[in-house]
Amino acid sequence: MTAAPHTTDPHAADPHAIDPRTADPAAADPLLVRLGLLRDRVTELVGRRSATDPTAGDPLRGLYLSEEAVRHLLSTGRDDDRSAPPASDPPSGDEDDRPGLLAARLGLGTLDLAILLIALAPDIDRDFEPLYGYLNDDVGRRRATVGLAVELCGLPPHDVSARARFHPSAPLSVLGLMAVEEAERPFLSRSLRVPDRVVAHLLGDDTPDVRIAPYTRLLPADPARSALPVTGPPVARLAERLSAGRLTAYLREDRDGDALAYAVAALDAAGLEALHFAPGTGTGSDSESGPAGSGAGSTAPDPLPALLREARLRGCALVVAPLPQHPEPLVRALASADDVSVLLAGARPYDPQWCDSDPLVLDAPRQRAGDLDVWSAALGVPEAPETLGFDLARVVAPYRLGGERIRRTARAALDLAAFEGTPLSAGHLRLAARQQSASGLEQHARRIRPEVGWQDLVLPEQPLAQLHELALRARHRDRVLGDWRLSAGGGRGRGALALFAGDSGTGKTLSAEVVAAELGLDLYVVQLSSVVDKYIGETEKNLERIFAEADRTDAVLLFDEADAVFGKRSEVTSSNDRYANLESAYLLQRLESFDGIVLLTTNLRANIDEAFTRRLDLIVDFPFPDADQRLALWRHSLSHVPCADDVEPARCAKEFELSGGSIRSAVVTAAYAAAGRGSPVTTADLLAGARREYRKAGRLVLDDSGGW
Structure with missing residues (x-):
């Protein structure tokens, strides 16, 4: 380091620098104005030091102590260097004055703000580095120290209130605006460092800290x-x-x-x-590496x-x-x-x-499902949702999404429509909403993306009407049970619960998929193998995970063959009976507090405990199809299959009493036979498929020669 500059011009080190004191006040950066005032103070202090320091011209000053420098230190003190504190309050009311605004917002005093500016000056203007090195009597100490900051503020180093500003409990340290480093050094020679994020903020950069x-x-x-x-x-x-x-x-x-x-x-x-x-x-x-350092083995920064x-x-x-x-x-x-x-x-x-x-x-208040005002605003049609070309209220009614998720759903739906080059449709909105409702249910259940509709159901009028009612209940449960206060109380949820009962193949699972498609939701079929556990209490834990996850998402939960877990309670004659009854009691309580949509299917309705049926909103009975319904099922299954002109599904419907699932299996068998020949499906193929289903069920059937 060379001798200190014998000049009062703080900008002499850079002849091209702009002096903030002479710049246009309207265009001057308030932070630079403050640093200009600080530079004046530093230059003044350097000038006074060098005027009486006999080693000021020594190029090796700060690297060693000469005998002359020691005599100078012994014969003089630093009291003459103290004067009034530097000005640190530029014109107020400037919105760009980030130091002043920060001080006012955090309750910093004039002294705290002055210390902060002294500490950050070398991070903004390199000219402060050699000046600080000279004042610290050490060319390697190019940052402000506690002693230098106190001196520049015109206070004695033994002033208790001044020293307290550098204590760990002082505002600058507690607020994270300044750090006092090198605790092993004497107090006055400890370095001051301002975090880069604070410097960036004062310069107008609001990029957040990389750690968070x-x-x-x-x-x-x-x-x-x-x-x-x-x-x-x-x-x-x-x-x-x-x-x-x-x-x-x-x-x-x-x-x-x-x-x-x-x-x-x-x-x-x-x-x-x-x-x-x-x-x-x-x-x-x-x-162990928690953000608050809660773990004993915490290694990640807090x-x-x-x-x-x-x-x-x-x-x-x-x-x-x-x-x-x-x-x-x-x-x-x-x-x-x-x-x-x-x-x-x-x-x-x-x-x-x-x-x-x-x-x-x-x-926190519950989120309402299908809040039309939120959805229409997010889609950009707050005043006229009818201009979308579909019934927005009907489409969004099943979704219980918060305001932010609604906006994300709207953006995703609009992006999908733009990608396809088509106007926004109900399908785009439902797909985007299902993506926002994705959850961890797939760990315990099989997800089905519904691809069917009401036209795929062949059912009598009564069960079909009940399925429409189930969809209606799912859409309007918040209004009826919440706004109209028809909930039973006692912590009961607003779920929609239904039981589908009927013989195998009568359309129970298909109906559940149709209901899910009508509501625009995914269908999750619970895998009983992942639920039932031989160890006591584990089945209830698995069920709780499923219900808790289903509560977090918008989906239809299907328990197929529900009598396996929703069976009747029995008299306690052994410990097994006791724990089986505990499992049923847990399910009864959990269903009452559930807010989602649960569908149960069973082939044996009599095996379902009466306590469960009382809590169900609907019980839909699926009858075995009669001849007319079987004919409709045959025709529906053959609707996309190439058939011969003389094919007669009516004969199959009349001669074979098959359920809808069996009819579909018979058509699949006939289709494979026709595909192997490379020709359309014939009546003989259909009859062969129907006979195959009879044999699978263990029923007698006439063969081609007329024998059983």
């Missing part, structure tokens, strides 16, 4: 959207509390997404933006300080959803931040052990 960016997204304030996802007085009250000042609240939800939609609605109504932090999406919060700092820099709230499996460290850390509003969301009841200072605990 993968798990955080900005929820911008949109007051025009506030009434859409959730309506009613609870939103207005929560918005009023958020507007009044700092708030920590725990929002408990019945269904995934309800609390987040409630929080977003309240924030929109309050005109506040927020950061949505999802600690379960990769931060390791459920394992993202909470960066998260809180980001909220402070932006002046926004925090929304944490979903909570990790062990939320105690996270809740305690966020609740201790007394300058940031935090909204926590989860399905579990609040546990007082999570935090010493209890948050405000609220129940």
Whole structure:
């Protein structure tokens, strides 16, 4: 390092630099104005030091202590270097004055702001590095130190209040705006460092910290959207509390997404933006490397300080959803931040052990299925949904999606329509909604994407009418059971439950698929092999996983051959009977609290416990088809099959009493025979297929020679 510059011009090191003091005030950056004032102070201090320092011209100054330098230090003090603190308050009222706005928002004093500017100056202007190196008497110490900052602020190094500004509990450290490093050094020679994220923010860059960016997204304030996802007085009250000042609240939800939609609605109504932090999406919060350092083997960096700092820099709230499996460290850390509003969301009841200072605990209101105002606004037709060309209310009625998911569904549907080059249709909307309802049910059930409709059913008038009624109940359950208060109470859900009873092959599973297609939902067929367990209590656990996952999504849940798990309770004559009855009792309670759509099928209705049938909304009996219905079934199965001109399905319908499933199997057998010959299906092929189904069922049938 060379001698200190003997000049009072702080810009002498760079002749091309723009002096913020002489630039157009309207165009000058407030941060640069502040740094210009600081540069004046630094230059003045350097000038005074060099005027009396006999080693100022020594090119090796700062690398060693000469005898002359020691005598100078012993004969003089630094009291003459102290003067009034540097000016740190540029003209107020400037929206671009990020340092001033940050200080006002976080309650920083003039001294705190001056220290912050002194610490970050080398990160913005390299000219400060040699000047700081000279003032630190060490060419390698090119950052501000505690002693230099105190000196530049015109305070004595033994001033208790000045030294307190660098304590770990001081505002700059607690808020994450500045770090005092090198704790092994004497207090006055410890380095000051401002995090890069703080420097970037003060320069106008709002790119979030890389440590939290993968798990955080900005929820911008949109007051025009506030009434859409959730309506009613609870939103207005929560918005009023958020507007009044700092708030920590725990929002408990019945269904995934309800609390987040409630929080977003309240924030929109309050005109506040927020950061949505999802600690379960990769931060390791459920394992040993939790975000709050809850695990003994934690190796991942704790993202909470960066998260809180980001909220402070932006002046926004925090929304944490979903909570990790062990939320105690996270809740305690966020609740201790007394300058940031935090909204926590989860399905579990609040546990007082999570935090010493209890948050405000609220129940998030249920999301209404098929809120037409939300959907029409998301699709860009808030005033005229009828212009879409289909009945929007009918299409969206089964979906219980929150405001954000509705908007994502609308965007996906519009993208699908644009990709296909066609106007938006009900099919696009249903496909996009099913994608938003994807869940973990496939671990326990087989998913069926419905590809059938009412035209594929051949049923008598009564069961067909009951199936239409089931679809009607599924669409309007929120209005009837919720708005019209016809729920039975006692924690009962708003599910739609139905039993399909009839012989094998009479169309029970097909009818379930048709109902799912009518509602625009996927059908999940529960695999009994993944449910029933020989160990006591495991069957109930498996069923709870299925019901809990089904509660989170929009789907139709089908228990095929339901009498295996919904059978009658019996008198207790052994321990096996006792535990079997416990399983049935659990199912009875779980069905009552279920909010989804459950269909049960059975070939033996008498085996279903009467307590289950009482809780069912509908029991649909599927009769064995008569001759006319069998003929309709034969014709429907042959509708897409090439047939000979003289084919006679009426003969098969009259001679063979087969169910719909058996008729389809007979047609498949005939079709393979015809495909092997390379010719259309004939009556003989149909008769051969029908005889095959009779033999499979163990029934007598005449062969071609007239014998049985």
